[in-house]
Amino acid sequence: MTEPVVDDARFAEAQRLVKVAALRGSPLDGDRCRTCLYYLDPSEDLSFCWHEKLQSLVGGDWWCHFWEMREDDP
C-alpha cells in the first residue's frame, strides 16, 4: 500500500466549501439537497449544486444553509 497523496490545495478548498455553506451530510428538519432549488437533478442521489457559493457535487440527503425551496416542493 502506498501512502495516499493529499492535494492540499483541493483539500483546503473542500474544507472552505463546508465552512462557507455549513454543509452537512444529513438533512435538517426534513430539508435536504434533493429538494433544494440548486440541486441539478433530483432524480439522482448525487448531483451538482449550482448555488454560486458551492458549484460542487453534493449528496441528495445532504443539507447546507443556502437551502432554497424548489417551486414544485410539496
Add this chain to the structure above:
Amino acid sequence: MSGCPVAHDFDLLDPVVVADPFTVLGEWRSKTPVFYVPSVDHYVVTRYADIEQILLDRDSWSAANASSPLTPVCPAAQEVLSRGFARVPTLNNADPPRHGPMRKSVLSVMTPRRLRSLEPVLREYAAGLVEGFRDRPVVDLVESFAFPFPGFAAFSLLGFPASDTDMLKDWSRNRVLLTYGRLPEDEQVATANDVLAMWQYVEAFVADRWASPRDDLTSDLVRLSREKPDQLNQFDIVNIVYSMALAGHETTTNTIGSGVFALLAHGRSQWQRLVEDPSLIPNAVEEILRFEGPVLYHRRIAKVDTVVGGVPIPAGAKVMMAFGSADRDPEEFGDDADSFRVDRRDAELHLAFGKGPHLCLGAPLGRLETRLALELLTSMVPDMELVPGQSITYVPNALFRGLTALLVAPRGVRHAEEAGALPQAR
C-alpha cells in the same frame, strides 16, 4: 460560574465600548475568550471557533432568548405592552419543531426570483436618492440614504405603503432601543407605546391582506396559509411580518452607514479601489459585514450542561455570541483581522448573518441592497469625502451597531468649502 472569569466592570452600554467595542472585545478574546457578565447575567463568547460551534449545535443550544430585551422592561412599559403586544417565537427566536415550518414559509415566498424582480425597483429608488443629494455640498448620508433606502426595500417587499416609511422607521428605531438599549423609565413607556402601535399596525395590515391579497410578500404568506393552514396561520403571519418589519432594514441601514464610513476613512484608499474597479464591490460587501457587521452580539440559552472554550456552561445559562469579536479573530482571519481590505480573500466567512439553521433569511436582500448602494455611490458620487472634524457617534445600543449620522461632501471637501458649507481649512 465555577471556572469562568467574571467581568464585574464590563458594561455593554459604556459609551467607550459603544464607540469601539472591537478593542475591548479583542483584549478579552486574547486573554479570557469566555467570561461571565453579572450585570446582564450572560456569558460572553468571543472566539470564532467557539461561536461557530454554538450556532451549529441545536441539540445543546436554544434560540429562545434571541429577541428578548437585554435587561427587564420596567413594569409601566410592560403594562403598555400587555395591551395587545402578543409576540410568539417566529424565526430568529424559534426552536424545532416550530422553527422549520416558519423558515420554510418565509423561504417559499422570499424567493431568488422575487429578489431579482425587486432589483430594478430598488436601483431606481436608490439612484433617485443619490440624485437628490449629489450636488449638495454636505449631506448626512445616514439620513439621506442609508436610512430611507433599506426601509423602502423591506416595506416594498412586505407591501407597506411608501407613505408610511418614515413612521415605520421611527417605530423600528424605538423597538431597538427598548429591546437592546438602557432607557430611563419614562422613555421606556413612550417607546413601549411605539412598539404597541407598530404591532397593531402590522395586525391591521395583515388583516387587510387576509381579506384582499395583493402582489406582495405578505399576500403570498396569506395564500400559503390558505394552502397549508397547518403550517401557517394568520397570527403566525402577523409575527413574521412584525419580525421582518424590523430585521428587514435596520441592520442594512447600519451596514451601509458603517460601510461607507470604513471605505472613506483612512485616506479613502479602499473607496478609491471600488471607484476604479467595481468588480471588487461584491467582496467589499462581505468585508464590510465582517469588519463592521451590524449585529455585535446574538444570543442563545444552553439546553444542557456543556462546555465552550474550555469553560463549563450550565443548562439554562444565557450566552452572548460576540459576532463583532469573532469576525476580527486572528485565528480565523489572520494577523491583519483588524484591518479593512476590500480584497480580503476570506471575508465571506464572517458570521454577520449567523450560520447554519438560523442563517438570516434576509441575507440575500441585505447583500443586494448593500451592493446596489456601493455601485451607485461609487459611480454617481466618486469624489465623495468625509467631512473632516465631525464627531462619529453610534446609536446607544448594546447589540446593534449603527452610526447616528455620517456627514459627507458628495463632490469632495474642496467643493463643500467653496460652497461655504465648511470652514476654509485649506
